[in-house]
Amino acid sequence: MDYLQDLFEFLKIDTTSAKGKGEEGAKFIVDYMKNHGIEAELIRHKARNPYIYGEINVGAKKTLLIYNHYDVQPVEPLDKWNTDPFTPTIKEGKIFARGVGDDKGTLMARLQAIIELMKEGKLHVNIKFLYEGEEEIGSPNMEEFLKDYSEKLKADYVLWEGSGKAPNNAPQIVLGVKGLLYVELRKRTSKDLHSMYAPIAQNPAWDLVYLLRSLRTEDGKVLVPHFYDKVKWLSEEEKKYLNIDKKYLEDAIGQNIKDMDAMIKLVSNPTCNIDGIYAGYTGEGSKTVISSYSFVKIDFRLVPDQDPDEILRYLEEYISPYNVELIVHGKVRPYRTSINSEIARALIVSAKNVYGQDPIVLPNSPGTGPMEMIARYLKLNQIADGIGVDYYGSNIHSFNENIYVDDYYKAMSWMKEFLRVI
Amino acid sequence: MDYLQDLFEFLKIDTTSAKGKGEEGAKFIVDYMKNHGIEAELIRHKARNPYIYGEINVGAKKTLLIYNHYDVQPVEPLDKWNTDPFTPTIKEGKIFARGVGDDKGTLMARLQAIIELMKEGKLHVNIKFLYEGEEEIGSPNMEEFLKDYSEKLKADYVLWEGSGKAPNNAPQIVLGVKGLLYVELRKRTSKDLHSMYAPIAQNPAWDLVYLLRSLRTEDGKVLVPHFYDKVKWLSEEEKKYLNIDKKYLEDAIGQNIKDMDAMIKLVSNPTCNIDGIYAGYTGEGSKTVISSYSFVKIDFRLVPDQDPDEILRYLEEYISPYNVELIVHGKVRPYRTSINSEIARALIVSAKNVYGQDPIVLPNSPGTGPMEMIARYLKLNQIADGIGVDYYGSNIHSFNENIYVDDYYKAMSWMKEFLRVI
Numbered sequence: 001m002d003y004l005q006d007l008f009e010f011l012k013i014d015t016t017s018a019k020g021k022g023e024e025g026a027k028f029i030v031d032y033m034k035n036h037g038i039e040a041e042l043i044r045h046k047a048r049n050p051y052i053y054g055e056i057n058v059g060a061k062k063t064l065l066i067y068n069h070y071d072v073q074p075v076e077p078l079d080k081w082n083t084d085p086f087t088p089t090i091k092e093g094k095i096f097a098r099g100v101g102d103d104k105g106t107l108m109a110r111l112q113a114i115i116e117l118m119k120e121g122k123l124h125v126n127i128k129f130l131y132e133g134e135e136e137i138g139s140p141n142m143e144e145f146l147k148d149y150s151e152k153l154k155a156d157y158v159l160w161e162g163s164g165k166a167p168n169n170a171p172q173i174v175l176g177v178k179g180l181l182y183v184e185l186r187k188r189t190s191k192d193l194h195s196m197y198a199p200i201a202q203n204p205a206w207d208l209v210y211l212l213r214s215l216r217t218e219d220g221k222v223l224v225p226h227f228y229d230k231v232k233w234l235s236e237e238e239k240k241y242l243n244i245d246k247k248y249l250e251d252a253i254g255q256n257i258k259d260m261d262a263m264i265k266l267v268s269n270p271t272c273n274i275d276g277i278y279a280g281y282t283g284e285g286s287k288t289v290i291s292s293y294s295f296v297k298i299d300f301r302l303v304p305d306q307d308p309d310e311i312l313r314y315l316e317e318y319i320s321p322y323n324v325e326l327i328v329h330g331k332v333r334p335y336r337t338s339i340n341s342e343i344a345r346a347l348i349v350s351a352k353n354v355y356g357q358d359p360i361v362l363p364n365s366p367g368t369g370p371m372e373m374i375a376r377y378l379k380l381n382q383i384a385d386g387i388g389v390d391y392y393g394s395n396i397h398s399f400n401e402n403i404y405v406d407d408y409y410k411a412m413s414w415m416k417e418f419l420r421v422i
Numbered sequence: 423m424d425y426l427q428d429l430f431e432f433l434k435i436d437t438t439s440a441k442g443k444g445e446e447g448a449k450f451i452v453d454y455m456k457n458h459g460i461e462a463e464l465i466r467h468k469a470r471n472p473y474i475y476g477e478i479n480v481g482a483k484k485t486l487l488i489y490n491h492y493d494v495q496p497v498e499p500l501d502k503w504n505t506d507p508f509t510p511t512i513k514e515g516k517i518f519a520r521g522v523g524d525d526k527g528t529l530m531a532r533l534q535a536i537i538e539l540m541k542e543g544k545l546h547v548n549i550k551f552l553y554e555g556e557e558e559i560g561s562p563n564m565e566e567f568l569k570d571y572s573e574k575l576k577a578d579y580v581l582w583e584g585s586g587k588a589p590n591n592a593p594q595i596v597l598g599v600k601g602l603l604y605v606e607l608r609k610r611t612s613k614d615l616h617s618m619y620a621p622i623a624q625n626p627a628w629d630l631v632y633l634l635r636s637l638r639t640e641d642g643k644v645l646v647p648h649f650y651d652k653v654k655w656l657s658e659e660e661k662k663y664l665n666i667d668k669k670y671l672e673d674a675i676g677q678n679i680k681d682m683d684a685m686i687k688l689v690s691n692p693t694c695n696i697d698g699i700y701a702g703y704t705g706e707g708s709k710t711v712i713s714s715y716s717f718v719k720i721d722f723r724l725v726p727d728q729d730p731d732e733i734l735r736y737l738e739e740y741i742s743p744y745n746v747e748l749i750v751h752g753k754v755r756p757y758r759t760s761i762n763s764e765i766a767r768a769l770i771v772s773a774k775n776v777y778g779q780d781p782i783v784l785p786n787s788p789g790t791g792p793m794e795m796i797a798r799y800l801k802l803n804q805i806a807d808g809i810g811v812d813y814y815g816s817n818i819h820s821f822n823e824n825i826y827v828d829d830y831y832k833a834m835s836w837m838k839e840f841l842r843v844i
Contacts, residue, residue: 180710182710184708189677191676193676194789195721196600196788196790197674197675197688197788198693198694198695198721198723199642199687199688199690199691199693200681200684201675201677203695205696206696209635209696210635212628213632213635216628218628220620253615253623254611254613254615255611255624257622259622265621265622266621266622268621271617271620272620274625274627274628274702274713275708275709275710275711275713276702276703276711277699277701277702278699278700278704279696279698279699280696280698280699280719281697281698281719282698282717285751286604286697286719286721286751287697287698288604288695288697288721288790291697297704299708301618301621329707330708365618366619368710
């Protein structure tokens with residue numbers, strides 16, 4: 001087995017789901033698995049691109065479900081690439097190709113590690129594989145699929161699509177996601193008015209300012225009653241693995257950060273964020289007007305165990321005196337696997353053994369994802385991410401996507417060590 | 423002299439200054455004045471349309487300067503007119519034509535009244551006429567003109583372009599204007615961010631909310647220190663003539679008003695108004711983003727004797743902790759003629775005599791205009807408006823512009839009575 005050669009064959013296949021591609025890549029992988037002795041099949045469900053399901057039953061008590069996706073983001077703008085995105089190229093120790101960081105590289109590194117372990121007879125946990133071909137278009141059919149295939153996918157742990165190196169180059173493990181409540185608040189009056197009526201007329205722009213001011217303090221505390229009731233604040237154990245210098249965060253956001261605990265805040269704080277606001281005249285120069293219409297788009301990032309439906313009810317009650325129209329644009333529940341769970345401990349220990357340093361462990365990502373949905377349908381509570389080939393400069397979703405060759409082999413080693421200790 | 427016939431001839435001439443028209447109308451009026459024994463001339467200064475200057479010197483001690491404009495607004499959308507805008511038409515007691523309400527009707531009614539008084543030998547005040555042809559495009563050359571012709575225009579009082587009937591059908595007198603300070607506040611960071619960074623990143627939209635909240639209370643009080651220092655609150659005498667039911671204001675703004683003193687507030691309160699606000703994503707649905715850019719456009723309407731330059735300094739100092747970029751889009755000084763001045767008393771008394779009811783007297787308009795500039799260049803302090811032919815349904819600047827025939831004759835009578843009592 002030539003690891004990189006096989007990876008490169010996979011990377012050459014265009015699997016841009018946004019352009020309806022994927023089938024060829026799915027067949028390549030299912031054949032690759034079969035050729036190496038893994039039971040595998042294409043499942044044609046409601047998605048346009050088939051799911052790949054595979055299984056290795058070594059008669060163990062525990063089963064690990066590995067999730068990856070074989071589809072990729074569109075490559076445009078093509079002229080920004082230094083190499084052809086579907087012609088994998090090694091330069092200065094890095095592999096450049098679309099999907100090498102997200103998620104074909106990780107898929108292949110994990111798969112090759114498992115094939116090796118099988119051959120060596122050292123696999124002592126049952127493996128299930130689920131490879132999707134619609135992740136990059138938002139997994140629109142995943143919930144239906146989970147509902148219909150929950151029995152087949154039954155497992156004790158789920159290893160998510162991959163998390164490579166943190167900005168400080170330590171291996172990174174992610175044990176959950178934040179949830180989300182996205183609302184739009186709108187305020188209307190009967191008509192636009194000349195601003196000379198300001199002494200007596202209601203102004204929907206001012207109305208929003210006072211409403212917004214009542215939602216959040218200047219230092220970010222959300223003022224909606226009961227908002228924090230169900231927040232599970234981080235334990236000392238969880239904080240221990242968040243020891244990353246704030247300079248990496250400053251680089252990421254392009255702003256100075258005063259707070260020394262920035263990383264802990266980033267992970268653990270639920271937020272109320274203005275995504276967009278509009279009222280009145282927004283063109284060049286001036287117009288003296290009282291707009292008849294204003295709106296604001298707000299996302300609340302939620303942490304375990306906040307419930308977006310509950311938060312929505314608290315919000316509606318709290319802002320009812322303002323008489324605004326409220327539209328819900330999105331609701332996602334947060335999810336977190338315990339840092340003391342078997343999968344978390346196995347990921348942490350194996351990372352230390354392979355990389356010789358403590359991993360960064362995010363109790364949850366600062367972002368949002370469908371982990372809670374998976375936990376719910378598969379009736380399990382151990383979902384974690386780690387063992388990825390990417391790093392902070394991988395340019396995922398962008399041009400010149402790349403990984404380090406060394407990181408590819410390191411990820412293989414981590415996979416094998418993880419499967420040894422779990 | 424056939425009053426309406428002559429008015430109609432004038433209304434037939436297209437004097438849309440925005441379209442470069444006006445010359446023909448100016449010549450018509452200057453000829454009309456000369457034909458009726460008034461010294462008159464076209465003055466070609468920096469404006470594209472000539473000024474008309476006229477004079478009647480009866481050897482009196484006092485001189486009244488009458489200002490009107492002969493240009494009109496564009497008539498578009500033409501298909502909304504029920505009659506041709508340049509074919510004056512009488513229907514149901516009303517004259518329909520572009521400019522009949524603003525300002526050709528008032529110009530002509532006043533002029534015809536003065537010609538009558540001249541013929542009757544009853545004119546006991548010197549008259550100067552100034553007719554402009556660029557009012558509807560913002561009088562861009564007026565200040566230069568005032569500067570160069572201040573000697574020629576020297577007078578004791580100025581009668582402004584015309585104010586007809588208040589919404590309650592009482593004659594309306596206006597003794598001043600509000601001033602204005604129009605600013606835009608902008609806040610930037612280095613780049614747009616995924617909203618997952620909300621726990622640690624600065625959000626320029628939130629920055630504006632807190633800044634705005636610090637500018638004004640929910641009931642409209644401006645919180646900039648020293649903002650109210652120079653406000654001249656209305657006297658009891660001034661309030662007496664503001665006795666207009668709030669229902670007319672409710673009709674005008676399409677909102678319910680709780681405050682019984684709404685008319686007094688409208689006239690006397692300086693304000694801080696949001697004209698426009700923008701940040702982030704304002705399209706359909708949702709996008710989770712921390713915008714790198716936000717701005718708000720604000721107008722402060724100022725009342726006598728607030729000074730926009732002073733208020734700007736107070737504002738800059740007050741908001742300096744917020745570190746926003748401030749752009750000034752406009753500054754106009756407020757102006758108010760005393761209700762006890764000769765011109766105000768003469769307008770009030772003559773209105774009562776002609777209409778048989780108390781006039782509505784606005785110590786200043788809720789809106790803004792260049793009155794202070796005129797007072798400054800002509801070194802006088804008695805500028806007032808009244809004696810107009812329009813009413814609240816005149817559709818000024820809009821389609822189907824109209825006045826009541828009766829109101830035209832009433833305005834002529836008011837002009838004669840005003841000149842008698844002043």
